Amino acid sequence: MKSIHKKYLLKAHLLANDNFGKTFPNPSIGCLIVKNNKIISKAATASAGRPHAEEIALKKAGKKSLGSNMYVTLEPCNHESYNGSCANQIIRSGIKNIYIASYDPDPRTNKKSIKKLKKNNINVSIGITQNRTYELNKFFFKSLIKKKPFTKIKMAISIDEKIAWQNYNSKWISNQRSREYAHILRYNSQAILTSSKTIIKDDPRFTIRKKNKIIKYPPLIIVDNFLKIPLKSKVLNSLSKRRIIIFTLKNNKKSQNLKKLGCDIILVKQKDQSNLKKIFTKLYNIGIKDILVEAGGILFTELMKQELVDELHIFKAPINIGERGIPLLLGKSLKDLKLLKINKKKFGNDVYSNYEIKS
Ligand SMILES: NC(=O)c1ccc[n+]([C@@H]2O[C@H](COP(=O)([O-])OP(=O)(O)OC[C@H]3O[C@@H](n4cnc5c(N)ncnc54)[C@H](OP(=O)(O)O)[C@@H]3O)[C@@H](O)[C@H]2O)c1
Numbered sequence: 194m195k196s197i198h199k200k201y202l203l204k205a206h207l208l209a210n211d212n213f214g215k216t217f218p219n220p221s222i223g224c225l226i227v228k229n230n231k232i233i234s235k236a237a238t239a240s241a242g243r244p245h246a247e248e249i250a251l252k253k254a255g256k257k258s259l260g261s262n263m264y265v266t267l268e269p270c271n272h273e274s275y276n277g278s279c280a281n282q283i284i285r286s287g288i289k290n291i292y293i294a295s296y297d298p299d300p301r302t303n304k305k306s307i308k309k310l311k312k313n314n315i316n317v318s319i320g321i322t323q324n325r326t327y328e329l330n331k332f333f334f335k336s337l338i339k340k341k342p343f344t345k346i347k348m349a350i351s352i353d354e355k356i357a358w359q360n361y362n363s364k365w366i367s368n369q370r371s372r373e374y375a376h377i378l379r380y381n382s383q384a385i386l387t388s389s390k391t392i393i394k395d396d397p398r399f400t401i402r403k404k405n406k407i408i409k410y411p412p413l414i415i416v417d418n419f420l421k422i423p424l425k426s427k428v429l430n431s432l433s434k435r436r437i438i439i440f441t442l443k444n445n446k447k448s449q450n451l452k453k454l455g456c457d458i459i460l461v462k463q464k465d466q467s468n469l470k471k472i473f474t475k476l477y478n479i480g481i482k483d484i485l486v487e488a489g490g491i492l493f494t495e496l497m498k499q500e501l502v503d504e505l506h507i508f509k510a511p512i513n514i515g516e517r518g519i520p521l522l523l524g525k526s527l528k529d530l531k532l533l534k535i536n537k538k539k540f541g542n543d544v545y546s547n548y549e550i551k552s
Pocket residue numbers: 347348349350355356357361362363366388389390391394395416417418419420464465468469487488489490491492493495519
């Protein structure tokens with residue numbers, strides 16, 4: 194592909210990158226329309242995933258689309274929406290050439306749109322910057338294959354792999370810059386998942402803050418088998434601003450009270466070796482495709498056992514907590530896991546490492 198086309202595709206990727214975090218459950222996609230070597234329209238997927246980038250870009254360009262080139266980071270959809278599928282809208286617009294970074298893995302579209310566009314005499318080029326779409330929207334590709342949310346564990350640890358002191362205090366392990374980055378990780382996730390125990394011990398707010406200002410209340414999932422979280426927990430004060438889903442074994446007065454407060458209560462049958470898998474399948478089926486887990490080592494160990502973890506985000510601080518601290522993993526250390534390091538940064542004296550779990 195000529196470098197000019199790659200240049201425009203890279204610009205479309207930049208639009209998608211800047212927009213990431215807003216489009217869940219859909220991927221973040223960028224689109225440019227170019228005519229006579231001039232960008233006449235550009236767009237990224239709208240908040241909450243609709244309208245798609247192509248639809249917005251076409252609307253902005255209007256009749257100018259006739260005879261132009263489109264650059265888009267994912268194959269346009271083939272499934273119907275209010276204005277028809279993106280593939281049909283592109284055909285109607287008179288676009289002449291389309292440069293697509295990656296196929297859409299969604300079986301409703303996968304290669305079908307490409308076929309349709311070609312059949313309608315549009316020249317299609319595909320695949321040149323495929324990896325960028327995948328890297329940005331890994332949750333979308335991976336969750337679709339496993340039919341479970343893409344799951345990331347975020348943890349602040351000491352050199353000796355403890356996540357809290359023995360009195361369960363974990364507040365000051367990582368430094369300010371690490372904590373700021375942790376808020377970016379939250380922003381780039383569709384929902385946060387935690388345990389009853391972490392709520393009881395820390396009473397966190399699980400908001401997304403920027404310069405100490407709350408900018409978002411992400412959906413929160415709590416695994417609380419015996420409904421132990423106090424009704425005065427801080428997170429329950431944010432029910433008017435966010436969805437809270439509680440998975441529990443208990444159908445009792447407290448579950449009724451939590452429902453009345455506005456929580457979604459989902460009953461699970463038992464706590465066994467595959468219960469978390471069932472919970473994760475349920476989450477996928479209700480549209481949650483990306484999760485950041487912020488809990489302790491007990492839940493982390495269980496999630497690893499049930500093969501539900503895709504990535505780790507570890508902030509290691511230069512402190513020693515000692516043998517009686519709360520461990521990151523039960524009976525194991527990070528070096529016992531099959532990990533592939535995909536990113537490393539320094540935040541002051543803390544070292545942040547992002548690992549992929551190798552299967
Ligand atoms: N350093 C950090 O980044 C960080 C982050 C978060 C939390 N923390 C700290 O971690 C500490 C708590 O850690 P922890 O390891 O003791 O506890 P934890 O992992 O947060 O939570 C344990 C709870 O998870 C639930 N659970 C475990 N296995 C399960 C399964 N198979 N199915 C369903 N639920 C399951 C159980 O809840 P039920 O009791 O409901 O059965 C269990 O009590 C707190 O002090 C908190 O401050 C640290």
